[in-house]
Amino acid sequence: MVKTKNTDLQTQERIFKAATEVFEEKGFAAARMQEIADRAEINKALLHYYFRSKELLFEAVFQVLLKKMFEKILSVFMMDISFEKKIKLYYEEHINILIKNPNLPLFLLNEISHNPELVQGIRETLRYSEMRDVIYKQHSRELRKYGIKKGELPQLMVTVVSMAIFPFAARNVMKMMMEQLGDNKSFNNFMQARKDFASDFVIAALKNRKK
Amino acid sequence: MVKTKNTDLQTQERIFKAATEVFEEKGFAAARMQEIADRAEINKALLHYYFRSKELLFEAVFQVLLKKMFEKILSVFMMDISFEKKIKLYYEEHINILIKNPNLPLFLLNEISHNPELVQGIRETLRYSEMRDVIYKQHSRELRKYGIKKGELPQLMVTVVSMAIFPFAARNVMKMMMEQLGDNKSFNNFMQARKDFASDFVIAALKNRKK
DNA sequence: TTTATCTTTGACCAGCTGGTTAAACCTTAA
DNA sequence: TTAAGGTTTAACCAGCTGGTCAAAGATAAA
CATH class of the missing domain: 1.10.357 (Tetracycline Repressor; domain 2)
Known part of the structure; x- marks a missing residue:
């Protein structure tokens, strides 16, 4: 939460990077949470742990x-x-x-x-x-x-x-x-x-x- | 098939028009066959009767x-x-x-x-x-x-x-x-x-x- | 070592999606 | 009138999709 462990940031950044790639390539509608998880090499549930939903993950990526x-x-x-x-x-x-x-x-x-x-x-x-x-x-x-x-x-x-x-x-x-x-x-x-x-x-x- | 009844063409045209609208608005990935059927005021199965699949329907629309x-x-x-x-x-x-x-x-x-x-x-x-x-x-x-x-x-x-x-x-x-x-x-x-x-x-x- | 908290996972689920099918319906020609 | 063939439908289905959850794993402070 407040304590920022190395691994936290690494994981969150890996998710964000993977999400950026997939959303940018495929667009929101065709993007798949599973594909984002695969590219970030993590479990799909982790996506929802860090970014509650597909919409929220997308909005974060979109703003950047x-x-x-x-x-x-x-x-x-x-x-x-x-x-x-x-x-x-x-x-x-x-x-x-x-x-x-x-x-x-x-x-x-x-x-x-x-x-x-x-x-x-x-x-x-x-x-x-x-x-x-x-x-x-x-x-x-x-x-x-x-x-x-x-x-x-x-x-x-x-x-x-x-x-x-x-x-x-x-x-x-x-x-x-x-x-x-x-x-x-x-x-x-x-x-x-x-x-x-x-x-x-x-x-x-x-x-x-x-x- | 070969015999072109009034109703055939009307239906096919209605489907095509509805599909054009939906694909153009939403794009292929976000377009839904059910929505196309609703707009054409027909049963979803009729879409597959006239155009075998979503892909084929899309390609027909796309070319036009x-x-x-x-x-x-x-x-x-x-x-x-x-x-x-x-x-x-x-x-x-x-x-x-x-x-x-x-x-x-x-x-x-x-x-x-x-x-x-x-x-x-x-x-x-x-x-x-x-x-x-x-x-x-x-x-x-x-x-x-x-x-x-x-x-x-x-x-x-x-x-x-x-x-x-x-x-x-x-x-x-x-x-x-x-x-x-x-x-x-x-x-x-x-x-x-x-x-x-x-x-x-x-x-x-x-x-x-x-x- | 113990304990509390944060991370990560596998298994699971409800709802949606494209697509199928058998039966009913309609039209037409004989 | 009837038989045949095209048209339309309701019901259904397998597979995918976003999302959840309980439990296991890691981490760090006491």
């Missing part, structure tokens, strides 16, 4: 994965650097994270859409309105120059993040396309190249907008 | 939804019009389809990622390499002008489609952001506005690229 997804985005967009640098840094950092966690986007989008109550967790983690206000204050001059009105900021933000996130969600479709192409570039190479392509694309679009 | 997603994209990008017009028409048509089927993107991406064998169906429906070749032949002049090399075409294509598809996949997250904003625009208004935003954005980026 949600933060893994959004904390970096938030911190980058809150930084006090130029908008151009921010875009470049965002793609660099976020694509790196997603290369390490390629299942993250589809997992999060899917669970959120199937269980709207999870959205509450996002409110607290993403803090969108805060981010939006900071961005608009910091970059009012640049955004005006680019002809982005405050009402259009969501359009721009969605565009920016979709260019990084969408390819991971569509990863299997893309892999198929690349095979068919006889393209030797791996998916990861594609995403490495995308860091520059995406930032150049966004900057170019902004600099040449109809005003 | 896959075509709903991709046929329009394919036909637009195969048309003999300028690249700019093609981009505009693509967003107009595809966003219209997705507004009518908002769950389609997440459903397809998710099922494909959880069941790689379904990719075969995409090969036949999407015909990516054919599309890519046609695009590159038709627009070699324009693409050269924009400084898009053949190897970069996938980057451009993924960018274009992600701007239309991603917002639907992230629909619930976006709805939350809009509420928090106190924004009265509905999600559909956002997507209507996105038709112009996206095409202008892509065209602007192309016209101002580093070469």
